[in-house]
């Protein structure tokens with residue numbers, strides 16, 4: 001079975017681990033909306049979390065970076081006067097150095113990601129949704145911020161007024177080919193506004209998904225009226241959507257046929273069904289390898 005997983009960061013990584021352990025042929029389509037230049041290097045957090053997860057070197061506890069990494073370079077950058085608030089480990093930096101070098105040599109982000117994938121001996125395909133730059137911008141009471149500036153540097157404190165996706169990006173050929181040949185497409189649990197939103201803002205993606213809607217299943221990142229982690233609730237509020245699985249369903253129903261929501265949210269089933277989606281109740285919380293595999297298995301049934 002050919003499975004394409006649309007993925008953001010930490011929540012998605014758990015499901016990717018589960019899917020990687022199943023028998024499917026997996027292709028990950030990664031969000032690019034939080035890609036950013038840091039200290040002269042091009043950092044792609046969602047691509048890297050997928051690579052590290054599938055390579056088995058991800059730091060599970062933190063949900064980002066490489067297991068056992070150290071932070072000497074970052075400390076030295078700070079000593080030298082550089083503002084360094086985004087945690088980039090020493091080994092992690094090697095990834096960003098090579099990516100930046102290869103991009104400078106003229107390779108596309110797709111090609112660079114594939115080279116990194118092979119270097120990390122990852123069998124599954126990992127595709128950036130686009131080779132162009134598209135940036136999630138958070139409109140706050142203090143003006144517009146990049147996603148990492150808002151969430152990491154400012155610790156998510158500023159009041160959020162809105163969100164926009166800056167730039168024009170087109171879906172790559174590799175992504176459109178894999179979407180059309182997939183047997184199943186899974187929208188991983190991810191922040192609907194800052195991970196799945198920018199994926200859908202890439203030209204061609206929403207239309208391509210809609211045309212194969214019957215194959216698309218989403219997993220909600222919400223439980224009750226909160227996300228399992230991160231700022232998804234506040235961001236849904238900021239774009240005038242309910243911060244629960246019904247709000248998420250309302251953002252996905254035009255291109256996803258099915259949605260998995262937490263079993264405690266059975267009260268939302270009628271309203272989600274009204275949106276034209278099949279709604280499955282499940283234990284969508286993943287707490288370790290066995291729950292990751294179980295959810296992946298249910299999604300493949």
Ligand code: GDP
Pocket residue numbers: 008009010011012014151189190191192194195219220221222226227228229230231232284285286287
């Ligand atoms: P973030 O919101 O900036 O962390 O962006 P991500 O796209 O990395 O989002 C992580 C999302 O995954 C959050 O919205 C979480 O609610 C969700 N998440 C984290 N752990 C789980 C889990 O075990 N199950 C489900 N269904 N969602 C999860």
